[in-house]
Amino acid sequence: MYLNEPTLSDIVKKQFRFKLNANAASFSTFVLLQAGAIVLSIVGTNSSFFYSSDESLVTIITLSNDTNIVIAMVWAFVLGIMLTTRNKQSESFSFVSTRLSNHLSNFLFMLFSSLIAGISAVLSGSAIKLFGFIFHGEMVVHSSSIVDNPNNLLLQLVTAFAYILLLFLIGYSISSLVQTNKIFIALFALIWILATSMNGSWNGPEYALAIIKFFGSERSILLFTLKFIVAILGLFVISTLITNRSEVRN
Amino acid sequence: MGINLLPIILIIIIVLVLAYQMTKSNNQKAAFVIKRNVHFKLVAFFIVFLIMTTVVTEIFYSKINSATPPDKIENHYDEEYNSSIPLEETENYHEEYNSIEYQIMNHEDIDSDLLLEKRTHPAGQTLTIQWEHDFYEGNSPFIYIERKQTGDQRIEEFLYKPLLIVDDYDFSNAVDVTKPIWTDNKMTIPEKAINDTTVATFFYDAGLIQQLMKSRQLQSTGYSSEYRAPIIHLKIPAELEIVDSDEDYLYFVD
Numbered sequence A: 001m002y003l004n005e006p007t008l009s010d011i012v013k014k015q016f017r018f019k020l021n022a023n024a025a026s027f028s029t030f031v032l033l034q035a036g037a038i039v040l041s042i043v044g045t046n047s048s049f050f051y052s053s054d055e056s057l058v059t060i061i062t063l064s065n066d067t068n069i070v071i072a073m074v075w076a077f078v079l080g081i082m083l084t085t086r087n088k089q090s091e092s093f094s095f096v097s098t099r100l101s102n103h104l105s106n107f108l109f110m111l112f113s114s115l116i117a118g119i120s121a122v123l124s125g126s127a128i129k130l131f132g133f134i135f136h137g138e139m140v141v142h143s144s145s146i147v148d149n150p151n152n153l154l155l156q157l158v159t160a161f162a163y164i165l166l167l168f169l170i171g172y173s174i175s176s177l178v179q180t181n182k183i184f185i186a187l188f189a190l191i192w193i194l195a196t197s198m199n200g201s202w203n204g205p206e207y208a209l210a211i212i213k214f215f216g217s218e219r220s221i222l223l224f225t226l227k228f229i230v231a232i233l234g235l236f237v238i239s240t241l242i243t244n245r246s247e248v249r250n
Numbered sequence B: 001m002g003i004n005l006l007p008i009i010l011i012i013i014i015v016l017v018l019a020y021q022m023t024k025s026n027n028q029k030a031a032f033v034i035k036r037n038v039h040f041k042l043v044a045f046f047i048v049f050l051i052m053t054t055v056v057t058e059i060f061y062s063k064i065n066s067a068t069p070p071d072k073i074e075n076h077y078d079e080e081y082n083s084s085i086p087l088e089e090t091e092n093y094h095e096e097y098n099s100i101e102y103q104i105m106n107h108e109d110i111d112s113d114l115l116l117e118k119r120t121h122p123a124g125q126t127l128t129i130q131w132e133h134d135f136y137e138g139n140s141p142f143i144y145i146e147r148k149q150t151g152d153q154r155i156e157e158f159l160y161k162p163l164l165i166v167d168d169y170d171f172s173n174a175v176d177v178t179k180p181i182w183t184d185n186k187m188t189i190p191e192k193a194i195n196d197t198t199v200a201t202f203f204y205d206a207g208l209i210q211q212l213m214k215s216r217q218l219q220s221t222g223y224s225s226e227y228r229a230p231i232i233h234l235k236i237p238a239e240l241e242i243v244d245s246d247e248d249y250l251y252f253v254d
Helices: A006-020 A024-043 A065-080 A086-092 A099-136 A150-180 A182-197 A204-216 A223-244 B005-023 B036-059 B077-082 B100-107
Strands: A045-050 A057-062 A138-142 B115-122 B126-131 B144-147 B156-159 B163-166 B181-183 B186-189 B196-203 B225-228 B231-234 B240-245 B248-254
Touching: A006 A024, A006 A099, A024 A065, A024 B036, A045 B163, A057 A099, A057 B163, A065 A099, A065 A150, A086 B005, A086 B077, A086 B100, A099 A150, A099 A223, A099 B036, A150 A182, A150 A223, A182 B186, A204 A223, B100 B144, B100 B231, B100 B248
Parallel strands: A057 B196, A138 B196, B126 B186, B126 B240, B144 B231, B144 B248
Antiparallel strands: A045 A057, B115 B156, B156 B231, B163 B225, B181 B186
16 A cells, blocks of 8 residues: 555556657657648649640649648558557656556557647648649639538548548557567568469459458448447557567566 | 659658657767757647638638639540440430531531631632641641532631540640631641640549548549540532642541
8 A cells, every 4th residue: 555546547647648748759750741741732743634746735733632641641650650669668667657557548649649640631631722722823622611511521530530540550559569579570571462462363452452441431420430449449459468468678 | 753752752751760760779869859849839830820721721712712613524535436336326426525527527517616716718729738847746637628519619617626635524625726827729737836734723632531521522543535636627619629748637528
């Protein structure tokens, strides 16, 4: 019995704040990447069509925030991997904590980061529209105004948040497995080769595509939410269980 | 370097920077240290900036979205021209986009919307058709020549619009047309200046975040285009002699 016995919730909160501070630089990197992606997107993608052999052409300029979304997802995946590195683990046990509190604080950190990344990636579309208008002039906007259709903004935020969080958890789980046993590096390499190779009897990309379609082709909000919650919680539980018995410091 | 490679390079840079941070030992001093508060202030500033641009964009939405959208076509030109089905059996064979040649050859009426200009010229004993450039290069029009049965000594010139379709959009009006120059008994097809026009600027929300939206507007994964040069239909007196060094671009209507 101790005079001051901290609860799990207190520890998780403290660790969450600690992780925010420890990974503060990652957020600056994210902002710089998003700003760079916005600049690139404002320039746009030019599709030119020659209509005669004298090299006359017409050009269609397409602006989109695709790059911002992709960069947010890659950032989440890399940061998810970083959260379980040896350095980060050692830092986490600098004060009173448990494996569970460490994982819960990591999960909170991933939730918070996904929210920031999701909001930024979705709202970047408005910045691209506005500066694209200044750069190129009037355009044909193939998306409704937020005032006219606020539901669309909400759905976009939910979708971006879900995908970014999923990528966080995938990176986190992969890294957790690798930290537990290096043999998983070989296993993941094998899975990668299998998923990208095809011959007469095996079509890896087809299986990979089936997984992508499982999430990507879902149009029902309810099923989409269910699929993502199950996948995210599943990955989190797996990561928690497999690292539960690892040493605090090696 | 293609513009599409830049995001990939950016991604590689982030991976390298983060990998460097991961491997950097705790004892190693960084070249310069940014205070943690600065990182959080930067994020807060960025989010506020995005919210402000969203508000401004919404205020000026109608102005930003004021470009006239290109005409959408219903029947697909390339489907009917590249199909294994005989042209005559295709559903929209007599539709405006693909039937000018057919209608000229069969003396049928052509939709007046496709006519760019009709001109008449006095006819002599001969008509010389001359290209100011190699007609295998450039935007050479196809010339259809029909001999009139009446004794009218005038040449009627019908100049039909070129066709440029990108996916389902009709950009025919964006194609510059160089009209023939008529002097005494001579029609000259002038060399066309090289033209580069931006015909449309589109904005699409990222495809991924439209997944749950009821009406999605996805951008093309790859544009396809179809082009047909302008067509000139000349109705000439029955006895008029055509003088031309090469008749590859001349089609005589029976």
